[in-house]
Amino acid sequence: MNELQKSLILESSSRFLIPQGVKVSYGTAGFREDASILSSTVYRVGILAALRSLKTQSVIGVMITASHNKVSDNGVKIADPSGGMLSQDWEPFADELANAPSPQQLLQLITEFVEKERIPFDGVRPAEILLGRDTRPSGEALLEAARQGVTSIVGAVASDMGILTTPQLHWMVRARNKGIKASEQDYFEQLSNSFRCLMDLIPTGQSKCDGMNDKLVVDGANGVGGAKLQILHKLLNVLDIEVRNSSQDEGVLNDGVGADYVQKEKVAPRGFGSKDAGIRCASLDGDADRLVYFSVPPESNAPIDLVDGDKILSLFAVFIREQLSFLNEKEDIKNFDKSRLGIIQTAYANGASTNYLKHLGLEVNLTPTGVKYLHEKAADFDIGIYFEANGHGTILFSETFIEWLEVRSNKLSSGSKEAEKAALRLLAVSKLINQAVGDALSGVLLVEVILKHMGWSIHRWNELYHDLPSRQLKVKVADRTSVVTANAETVVVRPPGLQEAINAETAKYTQGRCFVRPSGTEDVVRVYAEASTQEAADTLANCVAKLVDQFLG
Ligand SMILES: CC(=O)N[C@H]1[C@@H](OP(=O)(O)O)O[C@H](CO)[C@@H](O)[C@@H]1O
Numbered sequence: 001m002n003e004l005q006k007s008l009i010l011e012s013s014s015r016f017l018i019p020q021g022v023k024v025s026y027g028t029a030g031f032r033e034d035a036s037i038l039s040s041t042v043y044r045v046g047i048l049a050a051l052r053s054l055k056t057q058s059v060i061g062v063m064i065t066a067s068h069n070k071v072s073d074n075g076v077k078i079a080d081p082s083g084g085m086l087s088q089d090w091e092p093f094a095d096e097l098a099n100a101p102s103p104q105q106l107l108q109l110i111t112e113f114v115e116k117e118r119i120p121f122d123g124v125r126p127a128e129i130l131l132g133r134d135t136r137p138s139g140e141a142l143l144e145a146a147r148q149g150v151t152s153i154v155g156a157v158a159s160d161m162g163i164l165t166t167p168q169l170h171w172m173v174r175a176r177n178k179g180i181k182a183s184e185q186d187y188f189e190q191l192s193n194s195f196r197c198l199m200d201l202i203p204t205g206q207s208k209c210d211g212m213n214d215k216l217v218v219d220g221a222n223g224v225g226g227a228k229l230q231i232l233h234k235l236l237n238v239l240d241i242e243v244r245n246s247s248q249d250e251g252v253l254n255d256g257v258g259a260d261y262v263q264k265e266k267v268a269p270r271g272f273g274s275k276d277a278g279i280r281c282a283s284l285d286g287d288a289d290r291l292v293y294f295s296v297p298p299e300s301n302a303p304i305d306l307v308d309g310d311k312i313l314s315l316f317a318v319f320i321r322e323q324l325s326f327l328n329e330k331e332d333i334k335n336f337d338k339s340r341l342g343i344i345q346t347a348y349a350n351g352a353s354t355n356y357l358k359h360l361g362l363e364v365n366l367t368p369t370g371v372k373y374l375h376e377k378a379a380d381f382d383i384g385i386y387f388e389a390n391g392h393g394t395i396l397f398s399e400t401f402i403e404w405l406e407v408r409s410n411k412l413s414s415g416s417k418e419a420e421k422a423a424l425r426l427l428a429v430s431k432l433i434n435q436a437v438g439d440a441l442s443g444v445l446l447v448e449v450i451l452k453h454m455g456w457s458i459h460r461w462n463e464l465y466h467d468l469p470s471r472q473l474k475v476k477v478a479d480r481t482s483v484v485t486a487n488a489e490t491v492v493v494r495p496p497g498l499q500e501a502i503n504a505e506t507a508k509y510t511q512g513r514c515f516v517r518p519s520g521t522e523d524v525v526r527v528y529a530e531a532s533t534q535e536a537a538d539t540l541a542n543c544v545a546k547l548v549d550q551f552l553g
C-alpha cells in the first residue's frame with residue numbers, strides 16, 4: 001500500500017469513529033446490532049469487502065439487513081465470489097477490523113493484513129463491490145457508509161443495487177462472477193422462465209387431491225420480499241397469489257409477522273385468521289431468505305398447522321428422488337450413483353423428518369447450526385438439499401452433474417420420454433432454486449410447482465410425516481463459551497459430566513432426544529428437546545435447562 005492509499009484510509013475513517021464501549025462480532029449472520037451504532041462497522045466492512053475483492057480478483061457483495069430482527073436493528077454481511085457467505089478464515093479479521101479503536105490502529109491492522117494475505121494492489125483488476133439493502137429506514141445511511149468504506153480503497157468501485165432481498169444480492173454476485181447476466185431483471189427472468197418450464201413438464205391429466213386450493217396467500221413480514229414477489233407474480237401471470245403484510249405501510253417490519261415469528265410461536269401472522277381456514281399460506285422473513293408454509297384452523301384459538309423447513313426439504317427430496325428414479329430406469333444411465341443425492345440438516349431438524357428421509361433410503365447428514373456449514377456440506381454432493389427447520393435452505397447442483405444432465409437430456413431418444421423430462425425438470429430446478437443461498441422467492445415457486453406436479457394440497461403435503469412434539473428453551477449462563485460440543489452439536493464434551501446427566505434424563509422419555517449448545521447469535525445456551533408427547537418434551541427441556549444452570553450457573 002502506498003502513502004496515498006494510507007492517507008485516504010486515515011482521512012475517511014476519521015469520519016466514522018467507533019462509538020465508545022461497543023464491541024461487535026461477525027457471527028453466523030454477519031454483524032448485527034442496533035442500527036444507531038453501526039455506521040463505523042458498516043464503513044469498515046466496506047473496506048473489508050474491497051480487500052476481499054482484490055484478494056479474490058472477483059466481484060464481492062455487501063448486504064445491509066437484519067433479517068427477521070426488529071426494525072430498529074440492522075446488520076451487514078459479505079457475499080463471497082461464489083455468492084455464498086464470507087470465507088470463515090476471514091471472519092477473525094472482520095472482527096479485528098470492526099473493533100479497531102482508532103483510525104491509526106485500523107490502518108495498522110489493514111497494513112499488516114494486506115502483507116500477510118499478500119493482497120495485490122498494483123496492476124490488478126480494481127475492487128468491485130455490489131451493495132444492497134433491505135427496507136429498513138436506517139439502510140440508506142448505512143449503505144452510504146459502506147460505499148465510503150469501499151471507495152477508501154484506491155480504484156475500488158461500489159455499485160448501489162438498491163433495495164433487494166438478501167438472496168437477490170447473493171445471486172447477483174454469483175452471476176457476475178460467472179460472467180452471466182446479473183441484473184435484478186435477469187434474476188426475475190431466470191426464475192420465471194425456469195418456473196414456466198417446470199409447469200410445462202407437469203404430467204398431463206395430473207389429478208387434484210381433495211382440498212387442493214389454487215390460491216396461495218403470502219405474509220411478506222412487512223419487509224422486502226412481498227413487493228418482489230408481486231413483481232414475479234405479474235411476470236408469471238399463472239399463479240393465484242395474494243400478498244399481505246407487503247410493506248411498512250401495512251405494519252411494522254417483523255412485528256407479529258414473518259417466518260421467524262410463525263415458526264417459533266406457531267401462530268398465524270397478523271392479518272391472517274379463521275377466514276383463511278383451509279387456504280395454503282406462506283410466510284417470508286424480513287429479507288426473504290426464509291420460508292415456511294402454514295394453514296389456519298377454522299377455530300380461532302387452535303394452533304396453526306406449520307409446514308416448516310424440514311417439510312419443505314422433504315417435499316423437495318421426494319420430487320428430486322422421483323426424477324432421479326425416472327433417469328435410473330434408463331438402461332444406458334444405470335451407472336448413476338444414488339449416493340450423489342445428499343440431504344443436510346442440523347440437530348434442530350425434527351426427528352420425524354430425519355426418520356422419514358432415511359426411510360426413503362436417502363443419505364442424511366448433520367452439520368452444526370448455521371447456513372455456512374449446511375451449504376458447505378451440500379456442495380459435496382451432485383445434488384445436495386439443505387434446510388434449517390426455520391425455513392432457510394436450498395438445493396445445490398454440482399457443475400459436473402449439470403453437465404451430465406445437459407448431455408443426457410439431449411441424448412435421450414424419443415423412446416425414453418420420462419427420463420428426458422426428468423432430466424429437463426432437474427435442469428429447470430437448478431435454475432429456479434438459488435444456487436448461492438436459501439431464497440424464499442425461488443422456494444415459493446418451487447414448492448408451488450411441485451405441489452401442482454404431485455397434485456397435492458398443503459394437507460396432503462403436511463401428512464408426509466407427523467412432527468414429534470418438541471420444545472426449545474434458552475438458558476442465561478455466566479459464560480456460554482464454556483459449553484463445548486461435538487458431533488454436529490449433539491454431544492456436550494465440556495463441562496465434564498453434563499452430557500452424562502442429559503443422557504440419564506433423556507432415557508426416561510419415549511422417543512426422547514435432547515441436546516444443548518451455545519447460541520451463535522445470542523448470549524444464551526439453547527436447549528432442544530423432543531419426545532412422544534408435548535408434555536414430555538416440555539418436561540425434558542425444563543429438566544435439562546436446570547442441569548445447564550447447575551453446571552454453568
Ligand atoms: C435454533 C435456531 O433457530 N438457530 C438460528 C440462529 O442461530 P443460533 O446460533 O442458534 O443463535 O440464527 C442463525 C442465523 O440466522 C440461524 O442459522 C439458526 O438456525
Ligand SMILES: [Mg+2]
Pocket residue numbers: 067068285286287288289290
Ligand atoms: Mg433472513
